[in-house]
Structures are given as structure tokens and as C-alpha cells.
Amino acid sequence: YGTIEPVRNPETHAIMYEGIEAVSKSILFWRSFSQWLGGMGVVVLFVAVLPALGIGGKQLFHAEMPGPLKDSLTPRIKETALNLWKIYLAISVAELVVLLLTNSEMTVFEAVTVTLSTVSTGGFCVRNASIGAFNNPTTEWVIIVFMILSSINFSLYYFIIIGKLFRIYDYELVLHILLIGFSCALCSYFIVDTEQVFLTSESPTTYSFFEAIRTGCFQIVSAQTTTGFATVDYDIWPYAAQVIMLIVMYFGGMAGSTAGGMKVMRLYMLFRIAQYKVESLFRPESVRRFRVGHSDVDIGSTIRVLCFFLILVSMAMFSTFFFILDGLDPETAFASVTCMINNIGIGFRMDGPTESCAFMSNAALSLSSFLMVLGRLEFFAILAILVPAFWQQRT
Secondary structure (H helix, E strand, O other), rough: OOOOOEEEOHHHHHHHHOOOOOOOHHHHHHHHHHHHHHHOOHHHHHHHHHHHHHHHHHHHHHHHHHOOOOOOOOHHHHHHHHHHHHHHHHHHHHHHHHHHHHHHOOOOOHOOOOOOOHHHHOOOOOOOOOOHHHOOOOHHHHHHHHHHHHHHHHHHHHHHHHOOOHOOOOHHHHHHHHHHHHHHHHHHHHHHHOEOOOOOOOOOEEEHHHHHHHHHHHHHHHHHOOOOOOOOOOOHHHHHHHHHHHHHHHHHOOOOOOOOOHHHHHHHHOOOOOOOOHHHHHHOOOOOEEEEEEEOOOOOHHHHHHHHHHHHHHHHHHHHHHHHHHOHHHHHHHHHHHHHHHHHHHHOOOHHOOOOOOOHEEEEEEEEHHHHHHHOOOHHHHHHOOOHHOOOOOO
């Protein structure tokens, strides 16, 4: 519950609201709305409404959109940004309507903030128990669907709208769905017949087959899409299920989505790079082109992917070591770094679903903030300004 003072009854002094629920609605709405703006990218919004940016707008647009391969949907970057924002808004409105229709106990304020946090894959909730506070299976499945929709490349939606259905046969999309499906099935298998501890005051139970599927799918999708919602205390799950959650946190969503993480496209490119190199060792005379799906990939893109992977591993390693020196146990330290660097919002142990980051020192909180910014801007934009050569005057 951090450092937030509870709201008490002025007469009886009994606690009425505590934790995040004690924060004013205006602040709760603002943090969800800021997530929503950041989901598609404030810079992309500026490009959409400020055509005076010109060529600078295109550079900002490509710097903001996540992923290794950045293609414009239309010749004009302003038109591209507007189309993406229309799709983003349409998905947001659709989820809001569905939530209100399927859960009569959810207020409009709760539905709006949950929608803003889901579509942006941000994960902030106005309840202490996150989505688990609603205790509604239909609501959870609705959020699962929209978390997946938000983790898909928004360019694919545009191609569907204009009738280019052949563009949805995308290697990254297929791999993304397969990874989600396999991870959900595996996690659900491991938690069947184990203890189920809710984030509310309900008594613990045991996962039935269907409850394991529902909860396992929700937490895996929440982790892989880097949304960060929670419905149960997964910190007591079998270690195998917890490790699966940690792994998929690094996978992330598709390039061009609101999700964080490495992006599935980079994982696929890393696999193809390794495959290409191994084949060249025993067939050095062969002349081959490096392709991802049906598209040729230039050497610059492959180098950027390898550099991204190197920076990610290095930052995760050194940050985990720093957290350990600051007093955190190794499991909490590694999970916290995974949470921060992939922009997820859920952690383990001291930073588990029933806790917060309030226990961290000022130094640890500063590093966490830096890691979140690094992960959101995919390292290069921030690290570039830290290189001395960037500030040297060009002649």
C-alpha cells in the first residue's frame, strides 16, 4: 500500500479507503489516461495533429513506433499516424462498451480506466486487487481478448480495413498467437489442483480445471502483452508456472503494437540470424539472402536487433546486480528488473501482486524509473544522448 494515507470516516475514524483506492479519482483517471496516450505514442499524436513537423515528424514517428522494422502505411506520415489513432480509438470504444454491457456492477469510471489501461497494455487499475476485485469471469475474458488485440501490430488492422486481407498472413502474428497459446496451456497445466489465493478477502480454494485455464490464460496474456493486470496471488504458484510468466515477459507483443518487451519479431529475427550463421559454417560456398517471411532484411536491421539484444541482456544483468547490492534478494531483484525494463508492472516476491515498490530505496526507485524509460523508448533513443560523440559539434 506504499505511503498513501487511508481515507477515514470523519466521525468513527474507521478506514473507508486505503491503498490505491484512497487516491482521488482525478489522479487515478490521469494516470490511466497518460498510459493510453503513451500506448500509441505521444509523438505519433503530435505527428497526426501537427503537420508542420514535416520530415522531422517522420523521424519522430519512426523513433516512437516500437519494433525493428518500421514501414509507413501511407505515403504521408501524418495520414499514417491519423489512421493508427483512429484504429486505437475504435478498439478503446469497443472494449468500453463490451465491459459495460457484460458487467452491470462495474461503474463507468472503472470501465473507462480499465479500458484505457488495457488497450495501452499499461495495467493500472483503480482497485487494490486489480482485476481480481471484480471477480467476474466474463470481464476477465473480455480483458484477455482486448489485451491480445492490443498486442498485435496495428498496421494489420489497417490492412484489414482497406481489404488487403493477404497481409494478415504474417509470420510474426502466427508466432505470437502460438506462443500465447502454448504458454497459457503450459501454465494452466501446472496450476491445476494447486492452491488458489485471491487478492481480495475471499478464502483460498483449489484450482479446478476450468479455473486453472481462466486464471492461467489471464496471467500469461497479462505478462506477455506486458499489461500487468492480476487476478490472483501468482507468487505462490508452482515455480514452473512462475518461470513461464518471467520468460514471456521478455517476449512481449508484436512490433507496431502498444506492448513492451523484446517484440516477437526480434525473437524471430534472432532465431533466423542464428540459423543463417550455423548453415553458413557447413555450407560456406552457398549464396543466400537473409529473409524474414517473404521480405529481405538488410544487414543494418540485423545489426540493430543484435545490438538491442546485447543492450537488453547487459542492462538486465547490471541492474539486477545493483538491486542486490541495494538489499533486495536475487529473486525480487531479477523480477523487478524484468518488470521495469519490459514495462510490465507485475513482479514477484517483495514486489509481488499483493505488494508495491514502496520498499525500494531512492536509488533503486531512480534506477527503476530510468529502466522504464529505456524500455519504453527501446534503448537507442535514450542511450544515444548519453554518448559523448552525440554532443560533439559536427563540422
